[in-house]
Amino acid sequence: MLKGKKxxxxxxxxxxxxxxxLLVRLLVKEGAEVQVVMTPAAKEFITPLTxxxxxxxxxxxxxxxxxxxxxxxxxxxxLWADAMIVAPATASTLGKMAxxxxxxxxxxxxxxxxxxxxxxxxxxxxMYAHPSTVxxxxxxxxxxxxVIEATAGELASHLSGKGRMEEPENIVxxxxxxxxxxxxxxxxxxxxTAGPTYEKIDPVRFIGNYSSGxxxxxxxxxxxxxxxxxxxxxxxxxxxxPHPAIERIDVESxxxxxxxxxxxxxxCDAAVLCAAVADYRPSVQxxxxxxxxxDGMTIELEANPDIAATLGKAKREGQCMAxxxxxxxxxxxxxRQKLQKKNLDFIVLNSLEDKGAGFACDTNKVTIIDKDxxxxxxxxxxxxxxxxxxxxxxxxxxxxxxxxxxxxxxADGEEMNARVxxxxxxxxxxxxxVFTLLQDALGEFVNNRKWTGNTxxxxxxIACTFNFVVNSYKDDGSFDCSLMVQAMRPVYGSSYNSxxxxxxxxxxxxxxxxxxxxxxxxxxxxxxxxxxIAFYVYTIIGMDLDSMGELGGSEFLNKALxxxxxxxxxxxxxxxxxxxxxxxxxxxxxxxxxxxxxxxKLMYMYHRQGLDTMFGNADGGRKAITEGIMLLKxxxxxxxxxxxxxxxxxxxxxxxxxxxSKCTPEEKKEVVxxxxxxNPSLSSEWDKIxxxxx
Ligand code: CTP
Numbered sequence: 001m002l003k004g005k006k007x008x009x010x011x012x013x014x015x016x017x018x019x020x021x022l023l024v025r026l027l028v029k030e031g032a033e034v035q036v037v038m039t040p041a042a043k044e045f046i047t048p049l050t051x052x053x054x055x056x057x058x059x060x061x062x063x064x065x066x067x068x069x070x071x072x073x074x075x076x077x078x079l080w081a082d083a084m085i086v087a088p089a090t091a092s093t094l095g096k097m098a099x100x101x102x103x104x105x106x107x108x109x110x111x112x113x114x115x116x117x118x119x120x121x122x123x124x125x126x127m128y129a130h131p132s133t134v135x136x137x138x139x140x141x142x143x144x145x146x147v148i149e150a151t152a153g154e155l156a157s158h159l160s161g162k163g164r165m166e167e168p169e170n171i172v173x174x175x176x177x178x179x180x181x182x183x184x185x186x187x188x189x190x191x192x193t194a195g196p197t198y199e200k201i202d203p204v205r206f207i208g209n210y211s212s213g214x215x216x217x218x219x220x221x222x223x224x225x226x227x228x229x230x231x232x233x234x235x236x237x238x239x240x241x242p243h244p245a246i247e248r249i250d251v252e253s254x255x256x257x258x259x260x261x262x263x264x265x266x267x268c269d270a271a272v273l274c275a276a277v278a279d280y281r282p283s284v285q286x287x288x289x290x291x292x293x294x295d296g297m298t299i300e301l302e303a304n305p306d307i308a309a310t311l312g313k314a315k316r317e318g319q320c321m322a323x324x325x326x327x328x329x330x331x332x333x334x335x336r337q338k339l340q341k342k343n344l345d346f347i348v349l350n351s352l353e354d355k356g357a358g359f360a361c362d363t364n365k366v367t368i369i370d371k372d373x374x375x376x377x378x379x380x381x382x383x384x385x386x387x388x389x390x391x392x393x394x395x396x397x398x399x400x401x402x403x404x405x406x407x408x409x410x411a412d413g414e415e416m417n418a419r420v421x422x423x424x425x426x427x428x429x430x431x432x433x434v435f436t437l438l439q440d441a442l443g444e445f446v447n448n449r450k451w452t453g454n455t456x457x458x459x460x461x462i463a464c465t466f467n468f469v470v471n472s473y474k475d476d477g478s479f480d481c482s483l484m485v486q487a488m489r490p491v492y493g494s495s496y497n498s499x500x501x502x503x504x505x506x507x508x509x510x511x512x513x514x515x516x517x518x519x520x521x522x523x524x525x526x527x528x529x530x531x532x533i534a535f536y537v538y539t540i541i542g543m544d545l546d547s548m549g550e551l552g553g554s555e556f557l558n559k560a561l562x563x564x565x566x567x568x569x570x571x572x573x574x575x576x577x578x579x580x581x582x583x584x585x586x587x588x589x590x591x592x593x594x595x596x597x598x599x600x601k602l603m604y605m606y607h608r609q610g611l612d613t614m615f616g617n618a619d620g621g622r623k624a625i626t627e628g629i630m631l632l633k634x635x636x637x638x639x640x641x642x643x644x645x646x647x648x649x650x651x652x653x654x655x656x657x658x659x660x661s662k663c664t665p666e667e668k669k670e671v672v673x674x675x676x677x678x679n680p681s682l683s684s685e686w687d688k689i690x691x692x693x694x
């Protein structure tokens with residue numbers, strides 16, 4: 001995930017600066033290019049020589065090179081980087097970043113940074129808890145920066161408390177997750193309308209509104225950053241196009257906007273309608289400037305087309321559409337009416353009654369409403385709101401995709417409703433036919449094969465996605481791909497789905513020529529691609545059956561384990577026993593290890609007893625899930641190195657936070673303690689359980 005990524009690492013004067021050396025080493029090992037920028041104080045803690053040797057690039061610290069007098073351009077760095085990390089970030093640097101005090105190279109680089117910024121603070125516990133530090137961190141978060149919270153432990157002062165910089169391994173993990181999320185919309189086309197429309201009265205006057213377009217542009221940027229091909233239909237605004245992957249179509253009036261949007265929508269996967277479209281236009285537009293007279297004047301208006309409603313009528317299955325509602329009164333009720341009337345999937349409500357929300361400002365406070373409920377968000381920068389809206393969009397699109405019956409579904413296989421997507425956008429200048437053929441062949445392979453002797457009802461099938469990204473391809477047919485595999489289960493009695501398994505496989509090497517038949521022969525593994533797919537299919541089916549009845553999936557999980565054992569000689573590192581604790585081999589090896597039996601039982605307690613019960617009996621469901629989490633703890637204690645325990649907390653994080661937001665303080669305390677111990681890198685997520693009070 002970090003291969004080829006350009007990272008600026010800002011190091012400041014904290015005792016934790018020594019950890020920057022390990023951080024550089026880990027990033028370089030992942031294939032990233034690292035440019036270190038140090039504050040003068042940081043050099044008191046670690047030498048530039050150490051960091052330049054590890055990164056293979058001279059460290060920057062001064063505005064000018066003292067020998068040549070050349071200017072070190074923070075502007076260029078800001079454009080070069082894919083991400084910036086400030087680690088460790090001292091209280092002083094946090095303050096300077098929050099206030100924009102650009103008196104060193106690091107803060108100037110930060111202020112010029114076009115890429116996302118991650119901040120990992122480190123300081124003494126009292127400094128960390130001081131209201132001014134808390135306020136600076138909140139300000140930085142509000143600007144859209146991502147703060148990797150400090151952890152608790154022994155500090156340089158020998159006091160113990162919260163203030164230790166997160167471990168470099170976990171910082172790398174956060175970055176990897178971020179870049180992984182960065183490809184969520186790869187291959188998707190998103191239409192966005194933004195800004196006001198102007199309706200001409202005469203050549204010099206118009207009817208318009210105060211919309212600045214900032215919210216829509218921020219959403220367009222966020223979608224583009226996550227890999228979408230964005231079509232931005234913009235009314236008259238004075239904003240630059242924020243990302244190179246955005247195609248911008250400038251329009252002026254509602255009718256022009258409507259024409260552009262309706263012609264683009266059929267080829268799009270989603271639309272987010274942010275424009276403040278003028279509802280009326282003058283019935284007559286004077287061709288010459290209207291002259292002032294002593295009398296008053298009346299302008300007759302006629303209705304403009306409702307773009308959202310027009311697209312809503314044309315919306316086909318699988319397309320997702322979101323709108324905005326800006327209301328001065330009865331916000332929720334009005335928004336719900338618009339949701340229904342315009343056939344939207346969700347609507348983002350902002351109320352002019354809220355201070356800091358609306359047209360003129362850089363902040364917004366929104367509530368996202370869909371047919372099942374609502375989520376309220378605090379006042380944030382428009383960029384952060386854009387992130388929340390796009391997160392919502394991504395989840396919605398994923399669910400839609402999962403429950404669309406794939407075109408390749410066949411008569412034979414009935415276990416899976418799998419969707420295979422092959423994203424080859426990284427590979428240029430090659431005949432693209434091979435990628436399309438492979439995608440289709442894989443879709444057929446997963447869906448047509450009968451993997452079990454069991455019979456599944458249509459609505460019982462496991463919804464899963466196999467999302468391949470081609471990292472390299474040669475004309476001889478050799479591929480190197482990463483794969484995100486995710487499986488979902490419907491929760492009975494609800495419209496809710498629960499993630500059953502989710503894992504990102506960093507590298508699968510295989511060879512494929514157009515029209516090759518994809519085959520999998522259990523006793524004769526000679527094709528790495530089909531072996532990998534079969535492995536995941538059996539793992540997913542096995543885990544699904546584990547969640548239906550205690551240890552119910554053994555038959556298929558053992559098949560997956562056999563594949564992992566027999567594939568050792570296929571020359572793929574993902575199968576290798578003993579080469580790290582988070583490859584394909586160790587996942588299944590852990591999962592089937594006797595010490596992990598509690599985790600297998602957890603699948604049942606959590607899904608069947610917990611989530612399924614929850615819809616009729618919230619307390620009962622939560623009790624079962626809590627028992628499940630105790631089982632997770634037991635497995636963690638018996639086999640602390642097992643990656644699966646951690647993986648489980650990762651893909652369930654949103655769900656767990658949601659489930660426990662409504663429980664008793666005692667339950668919260670107990671569960672948060674266990675989860676923090678198993679996965680400290682998500683401590684800020686677990687903290688939300690304690691903070692949430694709904
Ligand atoms: N919208 C649109 N075309 C219009 C009016 C609105 O596409 N002619 C879209 C907006 O982009 C927004 C949603 O519909 O996503 C709601 O816009 P809003 O102005 O709040 O709704 P109206 O239907 O115009 O209702 P009213 O002005 O009466 O509140």
